[in-house]
Amino acid sequence: MFAAMTDDDTISDSTPSSTAPLQVESDTNLDTDPDASPQANPHPTADVVTTAPARWRRVGRRVLFWTAIVIAAVLVVIAVLAIWPTSTSGLGSDPDPTTSYDEAVARFEQATADEGDDVFEPCRSQLLDHGEATDEVVVLFHGLTNCPEQFQEFGTELYDQGANVLILRAPRHGLANSADDGIGGVSNVDGITASELVDYADTSIDIATGLGDEVKVLGLSMGGVLANWTAQERSDVDRVVAVAPAMSIPGMPSFLTTGFINLFHKIPAFDLPGESNLDHAYAGESTKGLVATFTIARAVEKASDEGPAAKDVVVVLNPNDNQVDPDVVTGFAESWGPAGVSVVLLPDAGLPHDVIDPDQPAGDPELVYPILIDLLENGR
Numbered sequence: 511m512f513a514a515m516t517d518d519d520t521i522s523d524s525t526p527s528s529t530a531p532l533q534v535e536s537d538t539n540l541d542t543d544p545d546a547s548p549q550a551n552p553h554p555t556a557d558v559v560t561t562a563p564a565r566w567r568r569v570g571r572r573v574l575f576w577t578a579i580v581i582a583a584v585l586v587v588i589a590v591l592a593i594w595p596t597s598t599s600g601l602g603s604d605p606d607p608t609t610s611y612d613e614a615v616a617r618f619e620q621a622t623a624d625e626g627d628d629v630f631e632p633c634r635s636q637l638l639d640h641g642e643a644t645d646e647v648v649v650l651f652h653g654l655t656n657c658p659e660q661f662q663e664f665g666t667e668l669y670d671q672g673a674n675v676l677i678l679r680a681p682r683h684g685l686a687n688s689a690d691d692g693i694g695g696v697s698n699v700d701g702i703t704a705s706e707l708v709d710y711a712d713t714s715i716d717i718a719t720g721l722g723d724e725v726k727v728l729g730l731s732m733g734g735v736l737a738n739w740t741a742q743e744r745s746d747v748d749r750v751v752a753v754a755p756a757m758s759i760p761g762m763p764s765f766l767t768t769g770f771i772n773l774f775h776k777i778p779a780f781d782l783p784g785e786s787n788l789d790h791a792y793a794g795e796s797t798k799g800l801v802a803t804f805t806i807a808r809a810v811e812k813a814s815d816e817g818p819a820a821k822d823v824v825v826v827l828n829p830n831d832n833q834v835d836p837d838v839v840t841g842f843a844e845s846w847g848p849a850g851v852s853v854v855l856l857p858d859a860g861l862p863h864d865v866i867d868p869d870q871p872a873g874d875p876e877l878v879y880p881i882l883i884d885l886l887e888n889g890r
Contacts, residue, residue, distance in 0.1 A: 596775045596801075598809035601708050603743035607719035611643040614720030621678065621713055630693050632790050633657030633684025638665055638675040639721065646673040647722030648886060649714045649740075651733030653864060654756070654799050655696055655792040657684030660730070660867045664879055671883070674721040678714050680732075681706040684790070696792035696799075700779035703798075704805040711736045715744050724748045726886050727820075730866050731756045731833070732803045735810070738825075738842075742810045745819040751885050753826040754863060757807035757842060760835040767804055774801050788869050807842075814845040822889045823851045826882070833863040852890035856881065 608614040615637070622635045636658050648668050650661040658677040665675040682702050685694040718725045726749045729737035734755030741750040758767040774797040784794035825843045827836050843851045856865065862872045 593769070593772065596772050596805060598704075598805060598812060601704055601739075601806060601809040603708070603712055605712060605744065605746070606716050607746055608716055608721075610720050612720075614643075614717050615639070617713075617717045617720070618676070621717065625679065627690065628685055629679070630657070630684050630686040630790065632659040632662075633679060633693070635679045636662070636665065636675070636677040638669040638677075640669075640672070640674060643720065644672060644674045644722045646724045646726060647718045648673050648675050649718045649725065649727045650675065650677045651711065651714070651727070651729030651736045652677065652680060652683070653731035653733050653866075654803055655683070655699065655786075655795065656788070656864070656867065657693075657790055659684075659790040660788075660864070663868045663875065664866055664882070667879060667883065668886070673726075676714060676718050676721065678710065678717075680710055683792075693790055693792060696781050696784075696794040696796050697779075699792065699796040699799040700781070701798065702796070702802050704802040704809070707732075707736060707802055707806060708739060711740055712744075715740060715747060719746055727751070728753065728882065728886055730754060730864065732799070735803050735807045738810050738823075739806055741818040741820040741823045742813055742816075743819055747820040749822040749824070749886065749889055750818075750820045751824045751826060751882060753865065753882065754828055754831055754834045755807070755825065755839055756803055756834060757811075758804065758835050758838045760833055762835075764838070768808075771801050771804050771808065774798070775805070787871055788867060790869075791867075811842055811845065814842065815847070818846055818851065824854055824885050824890050825851065826854045826856060826885070828856045828861050828863070828865060829858045830861050831863045854881075854885065854890060 608617050618635075618637050625634050648665070650658075650665055652658055652660045658679050661677050665677055669675050682699050685698045686692065687694045715725065715727070725747045727737050727740050727747055728751040729735070729740075730753045734752040735757060737750050737752035738755055738757075740747055741752070758764065759770060779796055779798040782795040782797065786793040823843075823846065825839060827834065827839060829836075840853055843853050857877065859874060859877060860872060861874060861878065862870050864870050865873060865878045866875075867873060868875050
C-alpha cells in the first residue's frame with residue numbers, strides 16, 4: 511500500500527478513524543522512539559528480497575572453495591605420481607640360446623603356439639627359412655601398434671639374398687577385430703609391460719642363434735628401442751641396426767618423458783585417438799605401450815656407460831621424422847663411448863617415421879631398403 515502513495519497523498523486529522531493504521535506518524539515513532547516495543551516487520555517479504563542473493567553468494571563461495579580444494583588435491587596426487595620413480599630393474603637379459611637349426615625351429619613353434627584365431631592372419635609371426643642354418647640370420651622387430659606384416663617385404667628381400675629371417679609378433683599386437691575380418695583396436699596393447707617386451711626380444715635372439723652363424727638385428731621405432739636393448743644385453747649378436755628408436759617424447763625436455771613414464775605407469779591405461787593408413791596396424795596409441803617402450807629406453811640409457819655387448823651397432827635417423835628426437839638418440843649413441851657405435855642419417859627425402867612398411871603413403875622402399883640392407887651386411 512505504501513508503494514502506491516504519491517507525493518500528493520496526505521494524511522490529515524480529518525481522515526476517518528478506520529484508516530488510522532495507515533498513519534505515517536505511528537510508523538515513524540517505531541523507528542525513532544528508543545522506548546518503543548519491538549513490532550513485527552510490517553513488510554514480511556523484505557528479508558527474503560534482501561537476504562536471498564547473499565545466501566546464494568555464500569553457497570557459491572563454498573562450492574568454489576571445495577572445487578579448488580579438490581582440484582588442488584588432484585594436482586598434488588598427479589605431481590606425486592609423476593615424480594615417484596618407475597623402476598627399471600629386472601629388465602636385463604635372461605638368455606637361453608638355441609644351438610641347432612632343429613632346436614630353433616622347435617622353439618619358434620613353441621613361441622607361436624598361442625597364435626590362434628584371435629590373431630589377424632597377416633600379422634602372424636614369420637620364419638622365412640631355407641630348411642637349414644645359414645651364414646646369416648636376421649631378426650626384425652616391428653613397431654608399436656604394428657605387426658610382422660610391416661617387415662614382410664623387407665624380410666623377403668633378405669631371405670632372397672640367402673639369410674634366414676625371423677619376425678616374431680610382439681605381445682598383444684596383431685590381434686583381429688571381433689568379426690575376425692580386420693585388425694583390432696589399440697586397446698589390445700593396454701596391458702603391455704616393459705618386461706613382456708624384453709622377454710619377447712630375448713626369445714627372438716634365443717631362436718635366432720640356432721638359425722645362422724651370424725646373428726643380426728634390425729628394429730624400427732619400438733623395435734628400434736628393442737634393437738638397442740639387444741645391443742646392450744646380448745653378446746651373441748654380431749650386428750644391430752636400430753632405426754628411428756622411439757626413446758622419448760619428441761621435442762620435449764627429458765623430465766617430461768620421465769614424468770610421463772612415472773605417471774602413466776601407475777594409473778589405468780587410456781588410448782590416444784589416431785588414424786592408421788595400414789590395414790594391419792592398430793589406429794592410435796596406448797599410454798601403456800608408450801610407457802613400456804620409454805621404460806626400456808631408460809633402462810638401456812642407464813646401462814650404456816658399460817658399452818654395448820653386441821659387436822657392432824648402427825643407429826639410423828631420418829631427418830624428416832617428427833616422432834623421434836634426434837638429439838636424444840644421438841646423445842644416447844654417444845654415451846656408448848668409443849665402442850664403435852655409428853649414427854647414420856637417411857636422405858632428406860620427406861620420408862615418414864615408418865620407413866619400412868611399403869603401405870605407408872609417403873614411404874620409399876626403393877630408396878630405403880638398399881641402405882638398410884647394406885648396413886646389415888657391412889655396418890658403417
